Amino acid sequence: MxxxxxxxxxxxxxxxxxxxxxxxxxxxxxxxxxxxxxxxxxxxxxxxxxxxxxxxxxxxxxxxxxxxxxxxxxxxxxxxxxxxxxxxxxxxxxxxxxxxxxxxxxxxxxxxxxxxxxxxxxxxxxxxxxxxxxxxxxxxxxxxxxxxxxxxxxQTALTAALDEIKRELCLSRLPYRMEGYDISNIQGMAAVGSMVVFDKGKSKPSHYRRF
CATH class of the missing domain: 3.30.420 (Nucleotidyltransferase; domain 5)
Structure with a gap:
């Protein structure tokens, strides 16, 4: 109040x-x-x-x-x-x-x-x-x-979030860069992979990739 x-x-x-x-x-x-x-x-x-x-x-x-x-x-x-x-x-x-x-x-x-x-x-x-x-x-x-x-x-909030991820995953340092991958396909064929990137807790669309 x-x-x-x-x-x-x-x-x-x-x-x-x-x-x-x-x-x-x-x-x-x-x-x-x-x-x-x-x-x-x-x-x-x-x-x-x-x-x-x-x-x-x-x-x-x-x-x-x-x-x-x-x-x-x-x-x-x-x-x-x-x-x-x-x-x-x-x-x-x-x-x-x-x-x-x-x-x-x-x-x-x-x-x-x-x-x-x-x-x-x-x-x-x-x-x-x-x-x-x-x-x-x-x-x-x-x-x-x-x-x-x-x-x-x-930035303080992002650092706190990264620190929590570090503890949960038992990492030796803060995960400043994180990559996520997904592989999808249609009926077992035409497989497509995609990657998303987070840098210092923020998404980096310019670094996204499709394979």
């Missing part, structure tokens, strides 16, 4: 934070714009996009990019812009970014061709727009921390 109360209190606090955040943004900006920032740690980046219309925060979306270990911030931003606006139903006249993008002119021309009108890309260094980018960046940082906590909890 205490956990339920704690969860309810957490949700209430988050709801208040969203209202306060919306008020801060409403007094900071005018017009239509998307604000994009991310937090980066090891091999993943957590991206936040705030949608501002008529000076009001009308929504937000978050995305997780994997395989970013060797990428620089401007490369991550460029990659995200291309992926996100490649299928976005609407492109606002202004994008406020935490980091510059590669090939700014090419990306800007591409966005303008999709929008059918001018698109401005800015990386604010000071003032109210910079404050707005900082708000989104802080949200991304918090989102990444929450994501890492969830991933750690999942």
């Amino acid at each position: 205490d956990f339920e109360k704690a969860a309810l209190l957490r949700d209430q606090i988050q709801a208040v934070d969203r209202v306060v955040e919306g008020q801060r943004i409403a007094t900071t900006v005018r017009g239509e714009q998307d604000v994009i920032a991310f937090a980066h740690d090891r091999d993943q980046a957590y991206v936040q996009v705030f949608f501002i219309r008529s000076g009001k925060l009308i929504g937000r979306e978050s995305f997780v990019l994997q395989g970013t270990r060797s990428e620089q911030p401007h490369q991550i931003m460029s990659s995200f812009i291309k992926q996100f606006y490649g299928s976005a139903p609407y492109i606002p006249p202004l994008l406020l970014l935490q980091y510059p993008v590669e090939d700014m002119t090419i990306i800007k021309d591409w966005l303008q061709s999709k929008r059918g009108n001018r698109v401005h890309i800015q990386v604010p260094q000071r003032g109210s727009k910079k404050q707005l980018v900082n708000i989104v960046a802080e949200n991304a940082r918090q989102g990444l921390e929450q994501l890492k906590i969830k991933q750690l909890a999942t």
